[in-house]
Amino acid sequence: MATALFTRGSVERVKDAIDMVELVGARSDLRRVGTRHVGLCPFHDERTPSFSVNAEHGLYHCFGCGASGDAISFVRETEGLDFAEAIEHLADRYGVELEREEEDPRAEEDRRRRERLMRLLDRTATFYARYLWDSGEARAARDHLAARGLDEQVLRAFRVGYAPSAWNRVLVAGQGDGYAPAEMVAAGVAQMGRRGGYFDRFRARITFPLADARGRVLGFGARAVRDSQKPKYLNSSENELYRKGRHLFGIDRARAAAARAGRVIVVEGYTDVLALHGAGLEESVAIMGTALTPEQLTELGRAATTVLMALDADASGQEAMLRAARAAEQKGIELRVVELPKGSDPAELMAADGAPAFERLLEGALSVPEFEARRVLDGADLRTAHGRDRALELLRPLVAATPERSVVRDELVRRVTDRLEVPASYLAPGSGPDGTSRAGRPAAPDATPGAAVATRRAHPGSRAPAEPSERAFLAMCVGQPRLGRELLLHAGEGHLSEGMQLVRGHLLEHLDDPLADLPDEESTAALVTEIAMLAGSEPSSEPTLRLSFLQLDLRRVERELRAAARERDFERQRGLLEERERARERVTELMGETG
Numbered sequence: 001m002a003t004a005l006f007t008r009g010s011v012e013r014v015k016d017a018i019d020m021v022e023l024v025g026a027r028s029d030l031r032r033v034g035t036r037h038v039g040l041c042p043f044h045d046e047r048t049p050s051f052s053v054n055a056e057h058g059l060y061h062c063f064g065c066g067a068s069g070d071a072i073s074f075v076r077e078t079e080g081l082d083f084a085e086a087i088e089h090l091a092d093r094y095g096v097e098l099e100r101e102e103e104d105p106r107a108e109e110d111r112r113r114r115e116r117l118m119r120l121l122d123r124t125a126t127f128y129a130r131y132l133w134d135s136g137e138a139r140a141a142r143d144h145l146a147a148r149g150l151d152e153q154v155l156r157a158f159r160v161g162y163a164p165s166a167w168n169r170v171l172v173a174g175q176g177d178g179y180a181p182a183e184m185v186a187a188g189v190a191q192m193g194r195r196g197g198y199f200d201r202f203r204a205r206i207t208f209p210l211a212d213a214r215g216r217v218l219g220f221g222a223r224a225v226r227d228s229q230k231p232k233y234l235n236s237s238e239n240e241l242y243r244k245g246r247h248l249f250g251i252d253r254a255r256a257a258a259a260r261a262g263r264v265i266v267v268e269g270y271t272d273v274l275a276l277h278g279a280g281l282e283e284s285v286a287i288m289g290t291a292l293t294p295e296q297l298t299e300l301g302r303a304a305t306t307v308l309m310a311l312d313a314d315a316s317g318q319e320a321m322l323r324a325a326r327a328a329e330q331k332g333i334e335l336r337v338v339e340l341p342k343g344s345d346p347a348e349l350m351a352a353d354g355a356p357a358f359e360r361l362l363e364g365a366l367s368v369p370e371f372e373a374r375r376v377l378d379g380a381d382l383r384t385a386h387g388r389d390r391a392l393e394l395l396r397p398l399v400a401a402t403p404e405r406s407v408v409r410d411e412l413v414r415r416v417t418d419r420l421e422v423p424a425s426y427l428a429p430g431s432g433p434d435g436t437s438r439a440g441r442p443a444a445p446d447a448t449p450g451a452a453v454a455t456r457r458a459h460p461g462s463r464a465p466a467e468p469s470e471r472a473f474l475a476m477c478v479g480q481p482r483l484g485r486e487l488l489l490h491a492g493e494g495h496l497s498e499g500m501q502l503v504r505g506h507l508l509e510h511l512d513d514p515l516a517d518l519p520d521e522e523s524t525a526a527l528v529t530e531i532a533m534l535a536g537s538e539p540s541s542e543p544t545l546r547l548s549f550l551q552l553d554l555r556r557v558e559r560e561l562r563a564a565a566r567e568r569d570f571e572r573q574r575g576l577l578e579e580r581e582r583a584r585e586r587v588t589e590l591m592g593e594t595g
């Protein structure tokens with residue numbers, strides 16, 4: 001596990017070395033007010049400062065958007081890093097040497113080999129990039145890229161290059177650097193011929209380094225320049241470093257921007273990414289022709305909570321899209337589909353209409369069920385009763401795929417009932433042509449969309465996915481058992497999603513050693529294990545735990561406020577507003593603000 005990489009002692013030394021004011025100050029100008037520092041929030045747009053930093057406890061909190069945490073979460077959020085990466089980043093920044101947990105000799109050998117191969121790939125990327133700009137042979141490639149309107153600065157930043165047409169330039173250079181031909185094959189830059197000799201894998205092609213989230217080159221994608229060259233695209237073959245379905249082109253350069261924007265844009269190809277970056281939409285990555293894999297989805301979710309798919313969606317089936325949307329929801333990611341004009345890609349759109357037009361397309365992005373519903377309606381024959389029934393059949397599962405009692409579902413139901421001119425009850429699950437509705441009687445014909453939604457059977461486990469903030473809170477309770485017990489007793493339904501409430505119950509009984517007597521229920525046991533491991537690898541403190549609980553509490557109050565506003569329950573709203581004020585005051589105290 002990556003997070004157990006470093007010794008606890010060295011992680012503590014990193015935490016001690018952090019200068020919170022300096023760290024945050026690099027992103028936002030801070031001014032000292034009493035015991036705290038205030039400035040403009042780096043996480044949301046604002047004109048008056050509502051972001052404060054407590055240097056003593058090493059905490060930050062934004063009274064505007066609610067972002068809060070410690071130095072590690074700050075680096076994770078602003079740089080889009082995971083825990084281990086954030087620790088490495090901070091260790092680097094404050095000059096603390098991290099000690100690794102002792103590895104078994106085999107694992108250490110593997111790690112050294114991987115590092116050696118990655119150095120080779122990095123050198124090769126540098127070689128190709130230099131060759132693109134300096135050699136006469138690469139002129140056609142430079143012209144090709146310029147004709148697509150791609151910015152030289154962006155091309156250089158992405159280390160786009162050119163592989164010479166000679167059969168052994170990389171091979172010779174690599175051997176000069178002490179690499180054996182077999183290592184170059186393992187790294188994917190050379191291959192063995194039928195008669196046993198070695199030659200360069202990429203020749204006379206534009207090269208795109210495929211880097212991981214940390215910017216380490218793991219392979220290359222390469223595009224032919226001449227039409228006669230086959231195949232048009234050639235990638236590194238799968239090897240010990242490079243796995244096709246895992247990769248997102250541009251993720252290393254998109255991550256920080258995605259964390260700031262709260263969204264990541266997914267496009268099809270290299271030039272789409274380069275064009276979008278050139279236009280300032282730096283939160284863009286490409287999946288390079290594959291269907292979205294679970295690994296890619298996880299990586300996207302680490303970058304931002306909203307994923308905008310600007311792909312040729314017609315090419316993927318409805319089932320695949322819904323599956324992706326469900327998987328995203330389980331990870332707490334919102335997947336939306338950007339409708340591109342038929343037969344166009346983002347690079348062409350950008351060149352033709354510019355960034356503002358593309359931004360408008362992004363703003364109009366639809367949830368997956370909405371997008372699919374539109375596709376069904378556009379393809380249906382609405383003139384005949386049979387055609388409308390057929391459309392209803394296809395639409396029912398789409399409605400069922402939206403969250404219950406959500407605005408998204410309301411709007412979808414409204415749009416569909418308007419187009420088909422049927423009552424909303426026709427869209428309720430179980431109200432198919434086989435006759436009766438669930439309740440055993442025909443649904444009321446004049447039911448409003450809201451009513452149809454409300455009568456749906458609530459099925460357990462379909463609540464919002466357990467958020468990372470809940471996991472973090474529970475892990476900190478394990479790390480700080482004294483305060484943890486007290487807060488666990490306070491944490492109720494409004495604070496924790498269903499699965500996490502079961503974890504809470506287990507923790508209250510086994511806070512000293514949560515793993516000793518795991519619950520029988522498999523998914524709860526898995527969550528407890530995950531949370532205990534999180535607690536073991538991510539050091540916490542009482543102030544961070546307090547802040548974390550206040551966050552959950554504020555979230556609960558906001559949610560209840562919205563419900564009260566919907567129901568026009570003014571008395572409850574007043575009570576909740578007071579509650580929110582008290583919770584905010586407690587945050588204020590914690591942040592060292594006076595008065």
Ligand SMILES: [Zn+2]
Pocket residue numbers: 041042043044051062063064065066067
């Ligand atoms: Zn903010």
